[in-house]
Amino acid sequence: MIDLSLSAPQQEVRDKFRSFADRHIIPARMHHDRDSSFPFEIMNKAWDEGIFNSPIPEQYGGSGCSFTESALASEELGAGCVGMGITIDTHTLACLPILLSGSQSCRTSLFGQIMKRRMIGAFCLTEPDAGSDIGNLKTTAERKGGSYILNGRKRFITNGEIAGFHTVFAKTDSSAGARGISIFFVPAGVAGVKIVSRMDKMGQRAAVQNEIEYENVEIPQEYLIGTEGGGFKTAMKTFNRTRISIAALALGNARAAWEYAGNWASRRIQFGKPVTVNQGVSFKLADMRTEIEAARLLIWNAASAIDRNTSEQAMLSSMAKYYATDKAMRITEDAVQVMGGEGYSKEHPVEKMMRDAKLCQIYEGTNEIQKLIISKNMFSRS
Numbered sequence: 001m002i003d004l005s006l007s008a009p010q011q012e013v014r015d016k017f018r019s020f021a022d023r024h025i026i027p028a029r030m031h032h033d034r035d036s037s038f039p040f041e042i043m044n045k046a047w048d049e050g051i052f053n054s055p056i057p058e059q060y061g062g063s064g065c066s067f068t069e070s071a072l073a074s075e076e077l078g079a080g081c082v083g084m085g086i087t088i089d090t091h092t093l094a095c096l097p098i099l100l101s102g103s104q105s106c107r108t109s110l111f112g113q114i115m116k117r118r119m120i121g122a123f124c125l126t127e128p129d130a131g132s133d134i135g136n137l138k139t140t141a142e143r144k145g146g147s148y149i150l151n152g153r154k155r156f157i158t159n160g161e162i163a164g165f166h167t168v169f170a171k172t173d174s175s176a177g178a179r180g181i182s183i184f185f186v187p188a189g190v191a192g193v194k195i196v197s198r199m200d201k202m203g204q205r206a207a208v209q210n211e212i213e214y215e216n217v218e219i220p221q222e223y224l225i226g227t228e229g230g231g232f233k234t235a236m237k238t239f240n241r242t243r244i245s246i247a248a249l250a251l252g253n254a255r256a257a258w259e260y261a262g263n264w265a266s267r268r269i270q271f272g273k274p275v276t277v278n279q280g281v282s283f284k285l286a287d288m289r290t291e292i293e294a295a296r297l298l299i300w301n302a303a304s305a306i307d308r309n310t311s312e313q314a315m316l317s318s319m320a321k322y323y324a325t326d327k328a329m330r331i332t333e334d335a336v337q338v339m340g341g342e343g344y345s346k347e348h349p350v351e352k353m354m355r356d357a358k359l360c361q362i363y364e365g366t367n368e369i370q371k372l373i374i375s376k377n378m379f380s381r382s
Ligand SMILES: Cc1cc2nc3c(=O)[nH]c(=O)nc-3n(C[C@H](O)[C@H](O)[C@H](O)COP(=O)(O)OP(=O)(O)OC[C@H]3O[C@@H](n4cnc5c(N)ncnc54)[C@H](O)[C@@H]3O)c2cc1C
Pocket: 090, 122, 123, 124, 125, 126, 130, 131, 132, 133, 155, 156, 157, 158, 159, 201, 209, 359, 362, 363, 364, 365, 366, 367, 368, 369, 372
């Protein structure tokens, strides 16, 4: 028998994140969406209450959650506000290369700084000419004595302007393609790091994204994370984990839209009856609920593959990301439709949820790239 019931610790994690979303995120989400203002106060509370750093082991100052528990956490953050959820999950994205590839002394030293100074992280991979094709990075890190000199430009960087540290991907060997990529820990305040601009965007407006320039930034050798040339492999291992979080944020968003639209529709009277007595409405809600359950199973399956260190992690995590985020897009759009004109109004959160859903299909690898990963893995097994 396969038992999918949550254990007591898993329920505890889910309840903790749900309570945080109910108390702090949901009351403030419409305001931050409207103003596109960064929720500093809520993020401070999130750090105080251990909402950041969930999958970082306790020995390094985190909560020591499994990736299954982290997926439960992200679902609750997504049900609150995907913009605030991605701010928190991007910090995890920036920390994971340290955890996955850093030496013992690198982990102790960098997590020591991050936890002591409550540094939120930014993950700096994408560039103007390197989006899906990350092997085409132009940022360079040249060795000079005991340091590296970093030069280049990064685009669409979540948390850029508010981050305490950047996890930067740069070429240490420009002739080696993806095998020339290395990763560096860059404290945000060092000379030569410049925030060029902030992105104005459709959804997830509580989160910030920036273009960042690195001009002759001197980085001590001990801030190299892992080995020279090991950056691409580490990025892929990181994404196997964090794409599950994106899927879970999208799932939470879809669940919240389904709940809101379903409650509204069951009270909306037209032609003398609640609109949910029409199959045109109730079948939509039934499809939405079915797809939410299916997405959750894919997410738990992928997270469990990571926790148990079984095979096919990349494929399962891409399946979860592609399926959950595509379904979340459809579910949030249908939530607007179920509510008619009210759904389109900013008096209700479903139009925000629809705008927020779109981005989950794009970042951390577009869904076209996820299908590429799935098909590549399928054929490499046969
Ligand atoms: C709001 C936001 C936040 C982000 N946050 C971060 C961040 O924190 N850190 C970071 O490093 N990056 C971040 N990104 C970048 C994001 O991961 C990229 O935008 C994404 O990977 C796609 O790259 P691109 O935009 O350059 O699209 P492109 O690579 O230019 O793709 C354009 C289109 O072509 C398709 N395409 C490309 N290649 C193929 C192919 N081989 N087969 C089929 N279709 C293909 C794509 O799916 C897409 O539809 C963020 C982006 C946004 C918009």
